[in-house]
Amino acid sequence: MLPKPLPTYVKAVEAAGVQPQPLSEATTGVVWLDPRTPDALAEVLDAHPRIRWVQLPFAGVDAFIPLFGRDDVVFTSAKGAYDEPVAEHALALTLAALRQLPVFARRTSWSSQAGRSLFGLRVAVVGAGGIGRAIVRLLQPFRTRTTVVRRRQQPVEGAERVIDVDAFRADLGSFDVVILAAALTGDTRHLLGAAEFAALPDDAVVVNIARGPHIDTDALDHALRTGQIAGAAVDVTEPEPLPDDHPLWTAGNILITPHTANTWAMAEGPLSARITHNAKVFLKQEHLGRPMEWEGIVDQQAGY
Missing domain, CATH: 3.40.50.720 (NAD(P)-binding Rossmann-like Domain)
Structure with missing residues (x-):
């Protein structure tokens, strides 16, 4: 969970049956909680080629468009949650x-x-x-x-x-x-x-x-x-x-209004539910090879 783990979203990952771990060579999934730092996320992806799933924090993902086009990475967003x-x-x-x-x-x-x-x-x-x-x-x-x-x-x-x-x-x-x-x-x-x-x-x-x-x-x-x-x-x-x-x-x-149509306080519940669901999907696909339905999957070609 990056850039740093937050207790609410740590609980959301734990609800999927897994404990978040520090970033390492073994990391295959990332919950990214900063909507304004695409360059930092790009560095993480480039340095950790085993990553296969990234959960983005908000519905709008235009800031992350330069990262798309990675066929081996599934990006999910919060679209639909807010x-x-x-x-x-x-x-x-x-x-x-x-x-x-x-x-x-x-x-x-x-x-x-x-x-x-x-x-x-x-x-x-x-x-x-x-x-x-x-x-x-x-x-x-x-x-x-x-x-x-x-x-x-x-x-x-x-x-x-x-x-x-x-x-x-x-x-x-x-x-x-x-x-x-x-x-x-x-x-x-x-x-x-x-x-x-x-x-x-x-x-x-x-x-x-x-x-x-x-x-x-x-x-x-x-x-x-x-x-x-x-x-x-x-x-x-x-x-x-x-x-x-x-x-x-x-x-x-x-x-x-200062971008308050959806605040972090409003987002906490819906984003937690999205993280839990997609973490379950990711774990079952990783370990059981069982296809499930992602929520908020990003169309990397369309950019949303």
Whole structure:
């Protein structure tokens, strides 16, 4: 367990029937608990060629993409484990942006009324993984007209329609709310830039609970200051952390939370369960040759 063993996750491994051991030439499986140190993990893998399984700590694995392409190593992530808390945060940010709560929170005197209701609005959810689908479910009581944007044109329960990225860009003028919940890939980097903000209705709001580079930060700042969109709420930024003196903090109707859609405290239970399950899978495959189903297996070619 690296970079260092933590008691909660040591118990998760022990629940699978094994005691975590220090890194050595005999190591064949690693539980990696630092989401921001891919270079350190690469060094471990290069120095220990017997490693066959790596459990990564969070659902987003874009930082580890340079490590992929190792056919002899199975990478598993926490994707699917944190769907509900992240979707809950997305809904909270959406409501806050529509109701212009960031504006009112900064006021020091009674002011004019403003804000929109979510009920019946046209919402685009970009991404159809577990988090995206959980967001669609949470939107249903609001009777939103929900469009899901995904690569594969397969139906999503609760969505009015499913479109690809090209159709999304062509149809930007029809959305009241855009919620970004996709993995970060070459196709989704700067998915929303100057042209896209200009194409959105001026009363639209944008929410990002996925990865900061989905949005061109300078373009977002400009869109908010010039009224191209009505507001934004983001849990992730580019750069991240957002510097204290960054202009986006003062752009107007924007709410910025410090990557708290899923905290370590929220992750503890789901990640422990994921570690226990995958450790059991790994042990049985190693010792019994019995195939089992990994949870959160990473598609190394797709990068998520």
